[in-house]
Amino acid sequence: MPPQVLESAGGNPFYLEMLIAALTQPDSGYRPDGGGDLPTTLQALLGARIGALGRAERAALDIAAVAGREFTADEVADLVAGDREGAPGGALHATEAPAAEPEPPAPVPGPVGAALARLGRHRLLRPADRPRPGTYPLRFSSGLVHEVTYQSMAKRTRAERHEHAARALADRLAGQAPPSGGAPDSGATANGPSGNGPSGSGPSGGAQDAPRRGTRRLPSAEATAAVAGHLEHAYRYRAELGVLGAHTDELRLDAVRLLIDSGSRALARSDLAWAAGLLERAVELAADGEPEWAAAARRLGDVLLATGRTDEGRALLLGVLAAADAEPREAVRPVEAAHARLALAAVSAAPDGSSAGTVAQWALPVFESAGDDLGQARACIRIAQERQSHGRHVAADGLLSRALTHARRAGAEPERALALGAIGVSLWRGPEPVGSAVARSRALLAEHGEQRPTVRLTLNCPLAVLLALQERWDDAHACLARARRLAGELAYAEGRVVLPLFAAAVAALAGEGGRALDLLDEADGAAASLQADGLRGVVARESARLLLDAGRYGDAATRLARAPGRAAAEPADGDQxxxxxxxxxxxxxxxxxxxxxxxxxxxxxxxxxxxxxxxxxxxxxxxxxxxxxxxxxxxxxxxxxxxxxxxxxxxxxxxxxxxxxxxxxxxxxxxx
CATH class of the missing domain: 1.25.40 (Serine Threonine Protein Phosphatase 5, Tetratricopeptide repeat)
Known part of the structure; x- marks a missing residue:
């Protein structure tokens, strides 16, 4: 190894690997003995190596960069089929003359496979560590190789290739043959690659809406998000170049609709962090006054409330309602406004002060007429919870069973979990004897809990209390431990209130009043941060009861007086x-x-x-x-x-x- 090569690498193994590859790469401009000027930065070295590639290798590398850091040989072949480089006269056209030097084994037949194989020999690509569907998964040898390759393409070229990538990916995932070519501006249909209608804004509340006639549904949130990402890039590069007009705007709207769709699916499976990222992008891309903005903003508001970003979520939802009351009225679909009102009421923030149950009674017919299973599940849950607060657990159980049916139909894990958790509360507080209540809770866990961590979290909490009622302390604490572990994995902010609240109930039943009070203080702090006054009232009453049982009457009175509003301290009235x-x-x-x-x-x-x-x-x-x-x-x-x-x-x-x-x-x- 020439000493100047080691010195230039500066102890960076990847830099050294690329230097060695450059010295042996024809036309790289570097002598095999390391003589002459060597690049002073890794970026410069990679740029020189990429610039020295043959035409076919460079075309394949550029197209692969559009596919992403990781891709399959089939994906690149699909993209080449619609690219100028795959057309007659292009570097990757099937009739191009083969290379004179011996070829390494190709991952796919034809010039695309041969070019990818040579790029692997140049150490610019390598087999992917994680298997992916498709033939021969590959990845760039480093993120920097991918970045330098991608940035070396003109923005117009990137825009064209991202648009084609969106169409090709949508067609391939839908089981259709990819398009064979065409001008870059001719690809998006009236419904766009997403298969969503021109103003449908995706699903009304989750992943449940059936596609309309002539549309197609992509098979997963990941696939939908990948298509959306390509469309988003295509739109942004065209906008930066000043290439505006109807087609550019169509790319933007298709991207928004797919981001809403994938964000809704992510939320439906309780992947809150990913849902937030997708929906934030959708809100940013959508324009004020478009139905798509309201759809994206409402869903993002739901996610923000669930993750404890209460003020931000409330502001978005209030913005949706303000848009619903403004002109043009069609900018917000009635079902979106109903979702927003119900979500606000559930966090004690209904604009007119109505309870969640009252708003749910109003919203349920709206959801029914729209065929919105997610909305019906949410409304039935809120009405059932109001029944529970009035001590009508048998009536609540019927509503919760209905909510569960709608949640299953919607494929919505959070609503399924919320309905099941509420059923667990009625099994604890209602007339069902503890023995059969425990048996039913375990049956529900077996039926619904597999592969659904949110369900296991919400059912294990009331099950722990039921087991404590049987004085099965070890089993009760095992349920709480499982719930605590699941809460750590999930991002639901309300778990920081609910988990210590149920743990306090178990501790109180075990005669551990001091520990129960500590847990209730923890729950109160979390509820205060979420502005959850209703939960704070529950915590205040439970704390006061423990203090009274300990003979601390003055402390109990103080604790009730400290509670927010009439949730604990004011005299009861007919509305409570x-x-x-x-x-x-x-x-x-x-x-x-x-x-x-x-x-x-x-x-x-x-x-x-x-x-x-x-x-x-x-x-x-x-x-x-x-x-x-x-x-x-x-x-x-x-x-x-x-x-x-x-x-x-x-x-x-x-x-x-x-x-x-x-x-x-x-x-x-x-x-x-």
Whole structure:
């Protein structure tokens, strides 16, 4: 090895490899003995090597650079078939004379395969590490080789080749023969390579929409995103060159529609980070006043809310609603506005202050008329959750089963998981005995959980509490550990609230009040960062109950007073959910009794029992009876306190709630 070659490489192994290859490459301009001037930068060396390639090798390398850092020989052959270099007179036309030197084994027949094989011998390409569908997967030997090759092409050439790459990839994935050529501006049909209509904006909410007549659906989010990327590049290079007009705008809109489609699919499988990136690109490309902007912005708003970027997500969704109220009205489809309103209501941000359940009741007919399964799943879930908050778990279960059907039809993992998680909550809080509730939870996990981490997360949380009700502590903690691991893998911000909330429920059932309070503080901090006032109210009530059980009446009152709005501290009224009303009345009754307001305490405790009795939740009713027992005990009415506790014990026993039944049974020791 000539010493000046080692010195020029500067200890960079890849630089050294490229220098050695350059010294042995004909027409590279470098002498085999290393004499003369050597390039001072790796970029200059690579540029010289690429510039010294034969015409066929250079054409194949350029076209491969458009395909990407990794590609297959078949993909390059498809692109060559529609490129000027594959046409008669082109360097890669099948009738071109073969090279005089011996050829290495080719990955595909013909001049394309021969050129790729020679590029491998030049160490510019090498076999790909990861197998890919197609013949002979390849990759550039480094990202820098790919970048230098790509940047050496004129922008107009890049635009033409990206547009053709989009068409060829769409045709190949759809099982159609790739086009044999044609002028670069003649390729996009009225529906574009995506197969989406000229103003359809892709799916209405997820990946579920059936293609319209004459359209075709690409087989995966990755494939759709790849076609979109080529169209996006083609549009941007034409725009930079000032080549504007209807065709350039058509490329942009096709790219937007495919980015929306692939982003929706990514969201449907809970790949939030990728969904955000795709949809951000779609929002940037779409123009104000286009239906595509509203479709992209609404979906991106959903993703931002899910990942904890609440202010950004809310602003986008409010922007969609503002566009829906502006002219032209057709700029926002009614189904998009319905999705936006429902998403805002779910984060306590409905513009008119309506609850998520109320908005869902309004939105459901809109989704039904549009045939939007994703929207119907979301609306049914929100209505069911409102039923749950009123203690109507049997009614909620029917709605959640309907939501599950729509979510399955839509191929939407997040909505499937949300529906199943809500079913798990009703199995815990509703009338189903614990034994059969555990069996049903496990059956749902077996049916829906495989290959769906979001489903396993949402079902393992309520299952952990059900197992704790059976005092199967090891099994309960194993469920929480699985949920914790899954939450770490997923990017859903609400998991930072829900996981410690369920863990606190298990700790409280195990008699670990201090640990439960710590977990609830963790949940409250996460809920505050998400501006999730409803969840903060739940956390405040659970914390206050633990403090009351520890005899810390003043701390309990302070904790409730700190909660946001009427979620915990204000007096109950007819608009408040029955579960919240009964829970809050019982807590306030115990606090009133501690400060000596016996009449107020008894009235609140009695109202809590009446409200809970109007629900189908034995857990809620048993808790209300125990709250009344504590009020009676503080008033010195021990016999009445024992009778109230006995009522609680009957509810707990019917449910199969072992810790509750044991606690209620202990009231027989209350002194007279």
């Amino acid at each position: 959910a029955a579960s919240d009303t009964a829970d809050l009345d019982g807590l306030q009754a115990r606090i009133a009794a501690a400060r000596g307001s016996a009449g107020e305490a008894e009235a609140l405790a009695a109202r809590a029992v009446r409200t809970a009795a109007g629900t189908d939740s034995p857990v809620l009713l048993a808790t209300a009876w125990l709250d009344r027992a504590d009020v009676l005990r503080q008033a010195g009415r021990a016999d009445d306190a024992r009778r109230a506790a006995a009522q609680a014990a009957r509810q707990f026993e019917a449910k199969g709630h072992l810790p509750g039944a044991r606690h209620a049974a202990g009231w027989h020791r209350v002194p007279t």
